[in-house]
Amino acid sequence: MYKVKISNFNLSTIADSGQCFRLNKVDEGTFNLITKDKFLRIKELPNNYYLLSCGKSEFDNYYSFYFDLKSNYVKYIKICNKKDKFLSKCIEYGKGLRILNQDIFETIISFIISQRKSIKAIKTSIEKLCKLSGKKIVNKYGVFYSFPDAKSILKMGKAKLKTCGLGYRTDYIYNFCNAVILNKINFDKLKNLNDEDLLSFLMSFKGIGIKVASCIALFAFHRVSICPKDVWINRVIQNEYNGRIPNAYIKYAGIIQQYWFNYYRLNH
């Protein structure tokens, strides 16, 4: 167990933000997080303290980066034009938001699943996938399942994979996993690509278009200028900004859109 103080951090907001799908509230102030094959229990304590089920070294080496705790969100928030009442409202509403650094493979599969699904439905599909092909994790908090790797997903076969409620996305996922094994894709090397090349690489796979590629680039590669445009963000841009993102926001458009998304999705 490790107790640590974290400022500008709100687990409920992050859990509802649609960037990760396995951070779940189990009780008021208590959350479970499964990333890849790791389980974490987090409990909120008074005065911005948190009790984590991991040790200090795991926190320093993994979760501090995962939750993007080294970034200064006050700096990001300052970009907001004070006259922009809409964004100010979104930022106030989304206080404690973080753009996570998630596992690349897990993020790719999760966002292929995400297309034309509600967040609730995405979570259901992902849990089924993990239960059918992930590794069992048993601890004092319960029974959980790791996020499977490409090999485990392929081993299931298409028919079983489809029972995760994937519909026409089944082939996309199956083919991507096949490519991972056959082409021996080195995910770490992708980190060296510039934004444009990274998006092109991701979009070379069937089932990954500009929106899904942008989500992957932002939520797994931390490309904070890339702005995924889904139905909600398009509505915001149309209804609040006359169809165009203000120039001042372009550098951190990925972060700005996350505040927009959180607010707009839950208030319209």
Place this chain on the structure above:
DNA sequence: TGCCAGGCTTCAC
């Protein structure tokens, strides 16, 4: 119960 969801591919034009 019909409509919508963190869209993409395919096919006209």
Place this chain on the structure above:
DNA sequence: GTGAAGCATGGC
């Protein structure tokens, strides 16, 4: 290059 049709399924 742009626009529209078709797509599987869960959740509300």
